[in-house]
Amino acid sequence: xxxxxxxxxxxxxxxxxxxxxxxxxxxxxxxxxxxxxxxxxxxxxxxxxxxxxxxxxxxxxxxxxxxxxxxxxxxxxxxxxxxxxxxxxxxxxxxxxxxxxxxxxxxxxxxxxxxxxxxxxxxxxxxxxxxxxxxxxxxxxxxxxxxxxxx
Numbered sequence: 001x002x003x004x005x006x007x008x009x010x011x012x013x014x015x016x017x018x019x020x021x022x023x024x025x026x027x028x029x030x031x032x033x034x035x036x037x038x039x040x041x042x043x044x045x046x047x048x049x050x051x052x053x054x055x056x057x058x059x060x061x062x063x064x065x066x067x068x069x070x071x072x073x074x075x076x077x078x079x080x081x082x083x084x085x086x087x088x089x090x091x092x093x094x095x096x097x098x099x100x101x102x103x104x105x106x107x108x109x110x111x112x113x114x115x116x117x118x119x120x121x122x123x124x125x126x127x128x129x130x131x132x133x134x135x136x137x138x139x140x141x142x143x144x145x146x147x148x149x150x151x
Contacts, residue, residue, distance in 0.1 A: 014067040017060060024057050062091060 010016055031050050036042045065087055069080040 012067075012071050014064060014071040017064040017067060021057060021061060021064060024053065024060070028053050028057060 008015055010019060028050070031046070031053065034046075035050075036046050066084070069083055069087070072078070073080045
């Protein structure tokens with residue numbers, strides 16, 4: 001669409017990055033189509049490649065928006081400060097939401113644990129548990145895109 005409808009001489013970073021993103025997105029789709037079945041030796045390599053390429057596409061896409069705003073400013077001399085601030089706020093919100101979502105299960109588990117005893121109670125509890133096996137809570141497994149890497 002942009003090649004046919006706009007004047008693209010690919011003389012700035014925004015246009016070149018955009019073209020590279022088109023190619024990378026099509027590669028990502030092709031990699032997704034040729035996914036090996038679970039249990040195949042190549043599955044973990046495929047998953048890592050697919051995940052890294054998707055992450056790189058996302059990061060380069062964000063960078064390309066900033067370069068596009070800069071190219072717009074150079075071409076029109078109009079201020080893009082408000083758009084840069086709004087986009088930065090949006091990306092920051094999405095990043096914080098992702099990080100919060102990643103830790104939500106851990107936060108929920110922490111809220112359901114009983115409060116720790118005071119120092120005096122600790123002395124009594126320690127003396128009572130000398131001969132008992134203490135069961136510690138299981139650490140919460142971090143859940144993110146790599147959890148099923150070896151499924």
